[in-house]
Amino acid sequence: MDSVDLEVLKSCDVWVKSGRRCELVTVIKTWGSSPRPEGSMLGICEDGRVVGSVSGGCIEDDLIARVQEHGITRIAPEIVTYGISADEAHRFGLPCGGTIQLAIEPLTDSSRIGELLDRLADHELTTRELDLVSGAVTLRKADAHAQLALTSEYLITVHGPRWRLLIIGAGQLSRFLASIAVGMDYQVIVCDPREEYRVGWQVDGVQVVHAMPDDLVLEMQLDSRSAVVALTHDPKLDDLALMEALKTEAFYVGAIGSRLNNAKRRERLTQFDVSEAQLAKLHGPVGLYIGSKTPAEIAISILAEMTAVKNKVQLPVGMRVEEAKTLAAQAASDAVCGI
Structure with missing residues (x-):
């Protein structure tokens, strides 16, 4: 797509x-x-x-x-x-x-x-400089901060993936997440060192990498236009990648899992010299609460939260998965107690 x-x-x-x-x-x-x-x-x-x-x-x-x-x-x-x-x-x-x-x-x-x-x-961010008089075009390699500009003589437009998404794990959910993200103009990279998961995994326009996720995070030099989502459920793969990603300027770092597993993950990450400020950047359980159950619905939930963070939208309390489920559990407990 x-x-x-x-x-x-x-x-x-x-x-x-x-x-x-x-x-x-x-x-x-x-x-x-x-x-x-x-x-x-x-x-x-x-x-x-x-x-x-x-x-x-x-x-x-x-x-x-x-x-x-x-x-x-x-x-x-x-x-x-x-x-x-x-x-x-x-x-x-x-x-x-x-x-x-x-x-x-x-x-x-x-x-x-x-x-x-x-x-x-080739995933090259490019500026296209249009001469408004002659119609001549010049293409140049652009940096991440390039913006559309109009002068009396030229129109400069910016083309290419201005945002990057690293997905840890080549599973079914990853397939939906990658497909939608490509349509949103992300450069998507899927990383999974497990050959049995990579075999047959393919989404047009998505690069699949055989590497240890934490090594790839360091290699990519994540910036403020980068996002990381860990989806393997395997602490040996997810935790090390998250540890490195949380120390970068990535605008979004998330991991799938239940509230209990998320709490355990946070405990493990503190043992990896991840500071409280860095840990606060972790989105987990990942996504917005929209009652999602299927992989496609979960992918939409994740990208909705990513988009809100990217656009600096302050979400109301109860929109994120953990908050919504905690509030629901509290409401059920109050009902049982007759409150």
Whole structure:
């Protein structure tokens, strides 16, 4: 499963190589409320086919209608703004009078979409510098802090996996977790030294590594855009990896298991010279409480919590698995006691 933006680039590449005229539309800036964030992309083919989204509403309809009526006639990139007036905001479905600025770029062989896709296939974070006058494109290797930028002459967009997820354990749950994370534009690595688990384990776009998890954690040099989730239930594999991960800047470190096993794990980690502050970063039992039972539901629960942490959302008490089950147990005890 590709991320939406990667799907847009792949479709545009196919259209260009097949000789069809097409345009790439990119959200540059938004004011007020907007359904899609900056950097979101939409591809439009001359035959009216579209992929991706820049507004989730009538803006796409307007862009498509113009192509259907006039064809693709642009020969150079153009900056277009929707929603300046209240009437336009209502017409184009922009809530609260929002305004959205788009770059519309006619694509050709010189747009270097194929080369960009090759770089992304190698997990290279890349900036694409578009000359707004000539349409010329320059690709450069980017650092993790690169951001979309617009000047009077250039539009610079950032492409590639800006977030990394290391999954410890190649099991069924890992398969669902990895598949969804790839669709969310994570670079996903699955680590499992156990050959019997790795055999037959495969998810497109996911690297499977035969290494000791703690060694790989050190090798990856986890930063604030990295996450680690331990899923083996084997302390010999999970604990050592967690010990090293908790000492890094990883924005999320989690481990599956019951509340009892989680408590035992925390006790073991304190014996590995893990400080209280580092231990406080551990999410376990991992995930949000949504009544999940199947591997697919548990994967959604984990990624929901990861996303909340990544976006710095303060979750209400009782949303995390341990908190919810503790509150439920307390409520059941109070009911038995007649409280």
